[in-house]
Structures are given as structure tokens and as C-alpha cells.
Amino acid sequence: MKTCREIADFREVIAGYRAAGESVALVPTMGYLHAGHMALVTRARELADRVVATIFVNPTQFGQAADLEQYPRNEAGDLQMLDQAGVDAVLLPSVKDIYPEGDQTIVETTRLANMLHGLVRPGHFRGVTTVVARLFNIATPDVAVFGEKDYQQLQVIRAMVRDLHFPVAIAAVPTVREADGLAMSSRNARLDPEDRAAATVLSRALSEAEVAVRDRPTASQLEDRIRAVVGACPRASDLAVDIVRAESLAPIEARIDGPAAIMLSARFGDVLLIDQRVVTP
Numbered sequence: 553m554k555t556c557r558e559i560a561d562f563r564e565v566i567a568g569y570r571a572a573g574e575s576v577a578l579v580p581t582m583g584y585l586h587a588g589h590m591a592l593v594t595r596a597r598e599l600a601d602r603v604v605a606t607i608f609v610n611p612t613q614f615g616q617a618a619d620l621e622q623y624p625r626n627e628a629g630d631l632q633m634l635d636q637a638g639v640d641a642v643l644l645p646s647v648k649d650i651y652p653e654g655d656q657t658i659v660e661t662t663r664l665a666n667m668l669h670g671l672v673r674p675g676h677f678r679g680v681t682t683v684v685a686r687l688f689n690i691a692t693p694d695v696a697v698f699g700e701k702d703y704q705q706l707q708v709i710r711a712m713v714r715d716l717h718f719p720v721a722i723a724a725v726p727t728v729r730e731a732d733g734l735a736m737s738s739r740n741a742r743l744d745p746e747d748r749a750a751a752t753v754l755s756r757a758l759s760e761a762e763v764a765v766r767d768r769p770t771a772s773q774l775e776d777r778i779r780a781v782v783g784a785c786p787r788a789s790d791l792a793v794d795i796v797r798a799e800s801l802a803p804i805e806a807r808i809d810g811p812a813a814i815m816l817s818a819r820f821g822d823v824l825l826i827d828q829r830v831v832t833p
């Protein structure tokens with residue numbers, strides 16, 4: 553695996569693939585990799601001749617400086633995992649290379665970024681689209697692979713690609729879970745043992761909702777059901793529940809009559825976790 557720290561080197565490696573007529577899949581990451589990321593790499597390998605990855609803890613998508621500082625990092629471990637998974641090249645850029653001095657350009661999906669989780673984390677999705685647009689321009693991939701766990705992020709990126717005519721296909725990979733159902737996330741490493749055990753309540757609430765939706769409840773009835781499950785767990789706080797149409801993320805006014813995305817976020821200790829599931833009545 554080629555490890556590049558300079559954007560120019562990474563571009564040169566990719567230009568070599570292109571010259572050989574090979575297609576390229578991109579897996580953008582913020583590092584501290586786990587099996588969920590490896591599922592993205594596996595999918596990327598199915599979709600293109602070459603797989604390239606990026607490891608960049610993107611400062612513009614963190615609201616609080618403390619959250620950014622505490623974000624776990626493990627560069628040596630990450631490189632080993634990517635290499636073993638068959639990634640061809642990885643870029644680990646510096647913040648000043650991605651955001652050059654005097655930088656003044658942002659990319660924002662105005663509607664999708666400022667609803668749901670975007671209201672709880674103002675500026676977060678703007679940071680995501682701004683960095684992903686830059687990474688697309690650097691790597692010029694044919695396809696880029698993202699996890700469904702960050703469901704709103706996935707829809708925001710799809711909207712950006714459509715609106716800005718990026719010649720990139722977006723592939724989505726289902727959430728990878730621990731044996732007890734907890735969605736894999738780099739943030740899980742920051743949970744203390746009690747919070748780690750408690751955090752499974754999110755996936756349990758989603759499983760209950762998946763069954764309950766068969767009775768075609770209204771979105772607010774389903775939300776009450778989820779709140780009752782999560783509310784019974786005293787270690788969960790700041791619960792946010794959004795039940796929206798799966799494709800448009802539009803609100804569901806009456807009974808759930810088609811695919812609905814349930815997006816949850818809750819704090820365990822000081823760690824904000826998210827989980828989601830698309831359910832169909």
C-alpha cells in the first residue's frame with residue numbers, strides 16, 4: 553500500500569491507475585478504523601479496480617474543540633488495517649493542506665444540512681460536505697463508499713453530488729454492529745464500561761420500532777415507543793428521535809406508509825452516539 557502525506561503524491565499514484573485504464577473507489581475516513589470501515593473497503597474492492605482511502609480528522613465538522621481533541625487516533629493501527637484489507641493507496645493530509653491559508657470556500661446543502669441532526673450539531677454537515685468535496689477533487693474517484701449509519705450524512709452527500717454534478721457514484725454499506733447490537737463507531741472507545749453496556753439500548757429501540765411499524769403507527773406514536781425504551785435507560789441523555797421519509801428526509805405527518813428512516817442520537821456520559829434504521833411497514 554502506498555502511504556502518501558502530500559496531496560500531489562496521492563494524485564500522482566491515482567494518475568498512474570488512470571493511465572493503466574483502472575477505475576478508482578474512494579473510502580474517506582477519519583481514522584481509528586474498525587470493522588465498519590473494513591466493510592466499506594470490501595464494498596469498494598467489489599466496485600473498482602483500485603481502492604484508495606483517506607484518513608483525515610476533519611476539524612470543520614466538529615462543533616466543540618474538546619470533541620475534536622478527544623477524537624481517538626491510531627495511525628499505525630489504521631495503516632495496518634487498510635493494508636491488510638487490500639487498500640492500494642492512502643492519503644493522510646495535514647489540516648493546512650486541506651484548508652490552505654486564507655481558505656474561504658464552503659459547500660453546504662442548505663436544506664438537508666440544517667434539519668434533524670444538523671440542528672443539534674450546527675455546521676456539522678457543512679464541514680462534512682466541504683471536506684468531502686475537496687477529497688473528491690483530490691482523488692477524482694469513480695465511486696465513493698459511505699456507511700448507512702450516518703444516514704443523514706449519506707443523504708447530504710448524495711444531494712451534494714447531484715447538485716454539483718460530481719462525476720462520482722455513491723455506494724452505501726449497511727451498519728456493522730457488535731455482537732450485542734451496538735453500531736460500530738470510533739466513538740465507542742470513549743465509553744466507560746457502564747455506558748458501553750447501556751448504549752445497546754439504541755439498537756434495541758430500533759429493533760422494537762422495526763416490529764412496531766408493521767401496525768402502521770403514526771410517526772409520533774412510533775417516536776413515543778422509542779422514547780419509552782430509551783427513557784428506561786438512566787444512562788442515556790439528550791435523546792433525539794427523528795422519523796422521516798427515507799429518501800427525502802421529509803417529515804411524515806400521518807401514518808407511516810412507506811420506507812421511513814429512524815435516526816437516533818443520545819449521549820452516554822459525554823459521548824454522543826448515533827444509530828439509524830430504515831423500516832418499512
Ligand code: PAF
Nearest residue numbers: 580581582610680683702
Ligand atoms: O463519516 C466520516 O467518517 C466523515 O464524516 C467523513 C465522511 C470521512 C468526512 O470527514
